[in-house]
Amino acid sequence: MSGKLDFTQEVQQIARISKALSHPVRVYILQKLSKMDSCCYSGDLVEELPVGRSTLSQHLKELKYAGLIQGEINPPYIKYCINRENWEKAKKLLDDFLNDNKSLNISCEETESLIRK
Amino acid sequence: MSGKLDFTQEVQQIARISKALSHPVRVYILQKLSKMDSCCYSGDLVEELPVGRSTLSQHLKELKYAGLIQGEINPPYIKYCINRENWEKAKKLLDDFLNDNKSLNISCEETESLIRK
DNA sequence: AAAACATTTCGTATATTTGCGAAATATAAA
DNA sequence: TTTATATTTCGCAAATATACGAAATGTTTT
Numbered sequence: 001m002s003g004k005l006d007f008t009q010e011v012q013q014i015a016r017i018s019k020a021l022s023h024p025v026r027v028y029i030l031q032k033l034s035k036m037d038s039c040c041y042s043g044d045l046v047e048e049l050p051v052g053r054s055t056l057s058q059h060l061k062e063l064k065y066a067g068l069i070q071g072e073i074n075p076p077y078i079k080y081c082i083n084r085e086n087w088e089k090a091k092k093l094l095d096d097f098l099n100d101n102k103s104l105n106i107s108c109e110e111t112e113s114l115i116r117k
Numbered sequence: 118m119s120g121k122l123d124f125t126q127e128v129q130q131i132a133r134i135s136k137a138l139s140h141p142v143r144v145y146i147l148q149k150l151s152k153m154d155s156c157c158y159s160g161d162l163v164e165e166l167p168v169g170r171s172t173l174s175q176h177l178k179e180l181k182y183a184g185l186i187q188g189e190i191n192p193p194y195i196k197y198c199i200n201r202e203n204w205e206k207a208k209k210l211l212d213d214f215l216n217d218n219k220s221l222n223i224s225c226e227e228t229e230s231l232i233r234k
Numbered sequence: 235a236a237a238a239c240a241t242t243t244c245g246t247a248t249a250t251t252t253g254c255g256a257a258a259t260a261t262a263a264a
Numbered sequence: 265t266t267t268a269t270a271t272t273t274c275g276c277a278a279a280t281a282t283a284c285g286a287a288a289t290g291t292t293t294t
Contacts, residue, residue: 004167007141014144021135023252024124031128031214042271050121055253057272062251076261076270091215097148098208140282159241172283174242179281193240193291 014097017090020066025049025059029080030068034087039072039079131214134207137183142166142176146197147185151204156189156196 007015021027028049033040046056060080063069067086071078124132138144145166150157163173177197180186184203188195 005145005165006167007145011141011144011148015139015141018135018138018144022132022139024128024132027128027131027135027214028122028124035217043269048122050123051252052254053271054255054273058252061272078271094211094215097144098211100152160239168282169284170241171243171285175282178242195241 010093010097013093016066017068017093020063020068023059025051025056026063029059029063030082033069033080033082039081041077041079043077045080127210127214130210133183134185134210137180137185140176142168142173143180146176146180147199150186150197150199156198158194158196160194162197 021030029040029045032045042053042056042060046053049056051059060069060071064071067083068090069080070083071080073079138147146157146162149162159170159173159177163170166173168176177186177188181188184200185207186197187200188197
């Protein structure tokens, strides 16, 4: 009976993907994997990143859980690479969110009274 | 002397923006403000959202701190609207991050051995 | 001046995130 | 079979995020 909305699937998905991108280590990993168009060993990444092995492993797990990367077992290594399918979906979701503005007019007068922290 | 990298400004900014987008309440607010191309009172938003006034206020504060929205004082109300300048910057940062892939070939063989949670 | 209103700040509780080292797992090499 | 290697899981501590209600702030209306 209240006017409270449930969040749409879209809103929830955008928040979930953004959360996956909300840490520099994870942004770095995704940037590298998507640019390199190849796979990376966890051991290679830990050399470049300012975190320990177990911490890196957790970040990889989160990205895996979010569906943005996948690991190919290649004993005793695990090669990580972008999950292209989900990466494309994530891109589309964020693109739509960022660019679906009704107009770009500035209707809110920018006055001197704007709150500044 | 270690091979550890510092994160680039770009990587840090992407993580910071993504963090601002990592909660459904904040995604909803940004979606609404960017689509409506108008301003909103905190009181209007609290009617629609499943959080209390003080909690909403905190989310608005975070978005303000991230530079994505601004509040125009209109006593006794405060009208919130998108900070168009920073919103455009955020869009560009994320767009570049999402779309700057060297190629889209799938070089990582997708085998049955993919790790699945 | 007092009452009403919109919003924020404060204090607090709980949950989640981040990080580490040690131990566990599993494979390859000796 | 023992040893070395790559990675993950576990247990824990510290930091951060989320949420609420009560109190504070500041403005308008009465």
